[in-house]
Amino acid sequence: MRITIENLQLRYGDVTAVHDLDLEIGDGESVALLGRSGCGKTSTMRCIAGLEEPTAGRITIGDTVVFDAEAGINVPPNKRNVGMVFQSYAVWPHMTVFDNVAYSLKLQKVPKAEIRQRVLRTLELVGLESLANRGASLLSGGQMQRVALARSLVMRPSVLLLDEPLSNLDARLRDRLRVELREIQLRLGLTAVYVTHDQLEAFSLADRIALMQDGRIVQMDRPDAMYHSPVSASVAHFLGVANVFDVVGTEAGRWNITGTDLAIASTSEPGLGEGGLKACVRSEDVQLSAERPSGPNAYPATVLVSGFQGTSTRYTVSIAGTLELDVVTSARSGTRFANGERVWVSIAPDAVRVLPEKAVSPAVSGDTAIRERVAS
Structure with missing residues (x-):
């Protein structure tokens, strides 16, 4: 089902948690509300669910x-x-998996035969059909989260709201459940709203991401578009850009780096915004070499820290003792630099984005195609 939010406001006394928020979510679309703690994402979800009464606005499901x-x-x-x-998880430990999932149906006085059919079908959907009679206290964390999901799905909701459901799980289990959650949402054609502070979860689970700061949506777009084209330096930093x-x-295309004698070339045009301008460079876009490379943005540097991370190596390098850069290189490159080693740093001008510190107004794009796709 489509969700439309218009001019939503939520205030607690003198504190405004959500400011004049407008959001439209298409039928069958998955949207992630992404942001730091206190940005208003959970408050927005609770307003949709009816767990909070907004101060102003309108919500249509x-x-x-x-x-x-x-x-x-x-x-x-x-x-x-x-x-x-x-x-x-809010799973009742004294009940079996079956009884946990069936509880709400029993309260609604659904016939026993239908309860059994719906519960078993839902447990199969989340991969717990073999554990129907197991006590909930004997489950792992991932299994408990599946029970919590099944308990919502068995009610056949038109909208599924998920509030950081994977944050209590270990990293490998989170990776697996992300894929399973997305598969279930797509298979059932559910409209889903997913609250998270984890950009990887948002990228994995959403058709579109609404990135929130200070109770406002500052950028809304497809995951790939947001990753490659953040509208401000604060958004870029939140999305993992370490070098800001x-x-x-x-002069045109050339910028002095404040507090240093260094300059950097960029092909990007700064957008409108608030605060000063900042150059943003992703760690993986910084190249290290033993010999001086050709082209602009080449600097001699010293490796301060080198850390092997399996598929990659992460470095902290210092340029002229005044600028430190975070660098990530592929472990397959075969070249490894030691702490204290002299190297050359190079950055392609098209990898340097010059952005305002904060966006002036929400940047919303990429929604028309998504809505047409999920409606078809």
Whole structure:
């Protein structure tokens, strides 16, 4: 079902958690609300679910207005046909897996035969059919999270809301469950809203990402577009760009790096925004070599720290003792530099993005094609 949010505001006394937020999520689309703690992403989700009463605005799920401050409409959570999966599993340890998933259906007085059919079908969907009779206290963390997901799916929600459901799991299990969650969402054609502070989870699970800062959506786009084209330095830094430094323009395509005698060339044009301009360079776009490379943005440097990470090697290098860069190189390159070794650093001008510190207004794009795809 389509979700439409208009001019949503949520205030707690003098504190505003959500500022005039507008968001449209297509039928069958998966949208991730991404941002740091306190940015308003969970508050927005709780407003959709009916667990928070907004101060102002309007929320529509499908053709039903579930909240409208001006009209005095506020549909209770149990009438919105919304399923929620929380960060904490909230699994009843004294019940079996089957009884945990069946509990809500029993409260609704669904016939026993239908309960059994729906529960077993849902457990099969999440890969727990063989554990139906096992006590929930005997489950692993990943299995408990699947039970929590099954408990929401068995209610056949039109919208599935997930609030950082994988954050309590170890890294390898998170990777596997990301894929499984995405497969289930696509298979069922569910409209999903996923709250997370983890960019990898957002990239893996979402058709579009709404990146939030200070209660506002500052950029909304497809994961690949957002990764390659952040609208501000603060967005770039949050998305994992480690090398961000202040710059001042001197001539077209050339910038002085503040606090150093260094200059850097860039092919990007700064967008509109607030605060000073910053040059942003991803760690994997910085090249290291033993010999001086040709072209612009070549600097002699010293390796301060070298750390092998399996598929890659991470370095911290110092240029002229005034600028430190984070560098990631592929382990397959076969070249490894030691701590204290002299090297050359090179950066292609098209890998240098000059961006304002903060975006002036939300940048929303990439939504038309997504909506057409999920509607077809």
